Amino acid sequence: MxxxxxxxxxxxxxxxxxxxxxxxxxxxxxxxxxxxxxxxxxxxxxxxxxxxxxxxxxxxxxxxAALDESESFLRIRFDGGSKSLKIGDDYLLRPNLGRSDVPVEAVLVFAGYGIRAPELDHDDYEGLDASGKIVVHLSGAPESFGSTERAVYSSRETKAAQALDAGAVGLLTVLTELDLERRPWERFREGSRSPSMAWIDPDTSQTSSALDALDVVGVMRASESLLASDASDVEPGATAEARTVSHHEAxxxxxxxxxxxxxxxxxxxxxxxxxxxxxxxxxxxxxxxxxxxxxxxxxxxxxxxxxxxxxxxxxxxxxxxxxxxxxxxxxxxxxxxxxxxxxxxxxxxxxxxxxxxxxxxxxxxxxxxxxxxxxxxxxxxxxxxxxxxxxxxxxxxxxxxxxxxxxxxxxxxxxxxxxxxxxxxxxxxxxxxxxxxxxxxxxxxxxxxxxxxxxxxxxxxxxxxxxxxxxxxxxxxxxxxxxxxxxxxxxxxxxxx
Ligand SMILES: [Zn+2]
Missing domain, CATH: 3.40.630.10 (Zn peptidases)
Structure with a gap:
């Protein structure tokens, strides 16, 4: 030494x-x-x-995998109208590393932080039917969680696995003002515009990530464009239509x-x-x-x-x-x-x-x-x-x-x-x-x-x-x-x- x-x-x-x-x-x-x-x-x-x-x-x-921003989109419809959202400004999509073209249309359901933590008596899916739906959730985990629990449950991979378990087909993370104070939107946008990577199982030619098994994964700003204007945006009745087009390279x-x-x-x-x-x-x-x-x-x-x-x-x-x-x-x-x-x-x-x-x-x-x-x-x-x-x-x-x-x-x-x-x-x-x-x-x-x-x-x-x-x-x-x-x-x- x-x-x-x-x-x-x-x-x-x-x-x-x-x-x-x-x-x-x-x-x-x-x-x-x-x-x-x-x-x-x-x-x-x-x-x-x-x-x-x-x-x-x-x-x-x-x-x-790089997202094709010109072909990919997310639209939200709710009772009485639709929100026109702009990719890059209002929301970002994660490219799919397993499939190059993934369309989806499904009902939105709001699930708190999107966390099921039985050992901490926390279950955002309790009484919720997420089957076939797109889960909208807040980023992170409750402050009351211990440091490690908070870290594990905050991870998007954990949330994706839990959403899949609940039968969901998509995951949309809402970023609050607090999230954006810590990490400005531009950083999220830069991150989403640089290509994603995964390791590929040589036998199945698939990734091992739960995120790729979902049909849409994205983040949205919580500002006027979604939650702030009307919380009912994500109440029953709201649906989303999305398409994720990704270019793959080995x-x-x-x-x-x-x-x-x-x-x-x-x-x-x-x-x-x-x-x-x-x-x-x-x-x-x-x-x-x-x-x-x-x-x-x-x-x-x-x-x-x-x-x-x-x-x-x-x-x-x-x-x-x-x-x-x-x-x-x-x-x-x-x-x-x-x-x-x-x-x-x-x-x-x-x-x-x-x-x-x-x-x-x-x-x-x-x-x-x-x-x-x-x-x-x-x-x-x-x-x-x-x-x-x-x-x-x-x-x-x-x-x-x-x-x-x-x-x-x-x-x-x-x-x-x-x-x-x-x-x-x-x-x-x-x-x-x-x-x-x-x-x-x-x-x-x-x-x-x-x-x-x-x-x-x-x-x-x-x-x-x-x-x-x-x-x-x-x-x-x-x-x-x-x-x-x-x-x-x-x-x-x-x-x-
Ligand atoms: Zn490092």
Missing amino acids: DTIQPEEIRAHMNFLADDLLEGRDAGTRGYDIAANYVRTQFEAMGLMPAGDDGTYYQQVPLRR LESPNVVAMLEGDPGEEVVVYSSHLDHVGRGTPEDGDDIYNGAYDNASGIAVILAVARAFASTETRPARSIVFIAVTAEEKGLLGSDFFAQHPSVSAPVVANVNVDGALMFHPLRDIIAFGADHSTLLDPVSRAASQLGIELSPDFMPEEVIFVRSDQYSFVRQGIPAVYPFVGTDTGSERVDGERVLRDWMATRYHKPSDDMSQEMDFDAGADYAKLCYLIGELIANDAARPQWNEGDFLGAKFAR
């Missing part, structure tokens, strides 16, 4: 976040160069290839996978971190390269430093350790989901440590260990943190639903306990408000061309964070007991196999 140096974090980031890599979008040349960099780093460390057929690459079969992109064999190595601990970012896009101040320095060249730099430290130790850990740099996280956690469902290693994966955004705004004094309090992983995480004098802090922005927004969630959905150690906001200085610094960064640089290497970074903090990640994995790998979900835990009950 003590061999981890700030300079190696900086050097990996300098390479990966360079303009030459053009933002590392999955399926582009820039991403492939980044993958080759990580592969050769693993090779130089002497780690075993753990991808397809004795290579470091696990190819992920992907499909890209591609593949690799996860980069390496292994340090354990002794006896009958189980596997996986370190994951996403290698892709969003590529090139709308220019800001003349710059169209979204370098993704913090998101997530920093995370890859950290797992490379951790991997090198492990590779240089003389005693092998009891469990094998797999390091995976995943593709297409920015497209919906695709590379990690593919790996979690089709692991390229044969021994069972028993835990995941995910690194996404190793923020280095100030010295590292605390972390928020997303997911750890749901399983026995809290113990090794707490021990590692206390050994390094680092505090564990609670989630202070549950509305950001961070737990479902990075690759640990792919492992959790396959029943594997996971932790996402997120850098905390204790700066150690009364004068610098760390929460403010983080929120400012999210508002001004996150997913923008300015998340690049011109930012001032505390690489000592980056190295400290890497040491913590190293220690967490080492303790998990050598623990006598296999990681378990806590008794009666929400995630364990929902996902454990």
Whole structure:
């Protein structure tokens, strides 16, 4: 652990976040160069290839879908008239990744947040017949839900699966003023205009997403155009007619996978971190390269430093350790989901440590260990943190639903306990408000061309964070007991196999 140096974090980031890599979008040349960099780093460390057929690459079969805005539409009719809605201004449609032309006409039904959470005594579908209908719902989840529950139930994938279970044929999310304060409509629109991606099951040629099984998925602004003018818009009688036309294109992109064999190595601990970012896009101040320095060249730099430290130790850990740099996280956690469902290693994966955004705004004094309090992983995480004098802090922005927004969630959905150690906001200085610094960064640089290497970074903090990640994995790998979900835990009950 003590061999981890700030300079190696900086050097990996300098390479990966360079303009030459053009933002590392999955399926582009820039991403492939980044993958080759990580592969050769693993090779130089002497780690075993753990991808397809004795290579470091696990190819992920992907499909890209772009919405044809001129052919696609959504119309709403209700007693006494119809609403003429404009695509891009009043509503956005998600392209369908399974089917290229999906028409639908159905009654609308309003279902609160669109959440069925029996363990929290919350059921928006209670007494509601959603069969054959399009479910209109609010985004997010009730504030009364705990941080993780709120994150899981806020996810559109969860809502889509629950809508399907209720027999619904579509899902329309209403965005309130509050939603749009946090994320302006323009961001939603940009997101919807950039192509969607999914991984494709080679046997069925379908995606595994519930969203693609629905006949229409979209978002609408709550302003005058819909709810505000007349709440009865979505009361019985209102129907919608929609057509979703999508252009499909096949591609593949690799996860980069390496292994340090354990002794006896009958189980596997996986370190994951996403290698892709969003590529090139709308220019800001003349710059169209979204370098993704913090998101997530920093995370890859950290797992490379951790991997090198492990590779240089003389005693092998009891469990094998797999390091995976995943593709297409920015497209919906695709590379990690593919790996979690089709692991390229044969021994069972028993835990995941995910690194996404190793923020280095100030010295590292605390972390928020997303997911750890749901399983026995809290113990090794707490021990590692206390050994390094680092505090564990609670989630202070549950509305950001961070737990479902990075690759640990792919492992959790396959029943594997996971932790996402997120850098905390204790700066150690009364004068610098760390929460403010983080929120400012999210508002001004996150997913923008300015998340690049011109930012001032505390690489000592980056190295400290890497040491913590190293220690967490080492303790998990050598623990006598296999990681378990806590008794009666929400995630364990929902996902454990
Ligand atoms: Zn990220």
